[in-house]
Each structure stands twice: as structure tokens, then as C-alpha cells.
Amino acid sequence: MPHTPYPLQLPTPRGPTAGKGLQLRSRRRRPSSRWRQVLAGLMLIVAGALILVGLMQLPERLDALLLVSNAIANLIGGLSRLSMGILQLGSVIVVALLALMALLLLVGGGVRLVRGLTARPRRPS
Secondary structure (H helix, E strand, C coil), rough: CCCCCCCCCCCCCCCCCCCCCCCCCCCCCCCCCHHHHHHHHHHHHHHHHHHHHHHHHHCCCCCCHHHHHHHHHHHHHHHHHHHHHHHHHHHHHHHHHHHHHHHHHHHHHHHHHHHHCCCCCCCCC
């Protein structure tokens, strides 16, 4: 067991209450003043009211329905462009693989042809 320079401090039980187990003592929080709570409440109400006023003026500055329909149209257009790009890339890959396979077939056929033409005839034993 390693030696620690400070002794281990365990939480102390609150009292002789049976069945509750070990309870930790918590520090008491200083209750906030009534004026601070009132001020915080008023600030929250003012912030919420300002946000609602801003949201109510929003339709006057832009047409929300037009904005939503444009966003949906742009999304559909982007998805269709993405799918077309993926299909075109796939077709390029297929064409490249076909060209590679054709080159391999040509090289393989050439090697077999050269072997067949230059092979020494076997002597029957």
C-alpha cells in the first residue's frame, strides 16, 4: 500500500439514525436577498417580452411563408444535385474500372500468346 503524506479523510455521519446510511454534510447556502430575486425576475420578464416583440415584428420585415418555401426548394434542389453528382461519379468509376479490366485482359492475353508462340514443344517420354 503506497504511503500518502496526508491521512485519508472520510465523511462523517450526521447522527445516530439507523437505516439511512452515511450522509454527507453539505455547506449551507446563503439565501439570496429578496430584492435580488425580484430584480432577477423582472430582468427575465423584460428579456422574454423583448424577444416576443421582436418575433412579432418579424413578419413585417420578411414573408415567412416565402422564406420557408424557398428553403425547402433549395434543400430539394441541393439534394437532387448531390444525387446527380454521386451518380456521375459512380459512372466515372465504372468506366475507369472497365478500362482497367480491358488493359489487364490485353496484357494477360499478350503474355499467354507470347508464351504459346515461344514455348518449346514437349518431348514425349
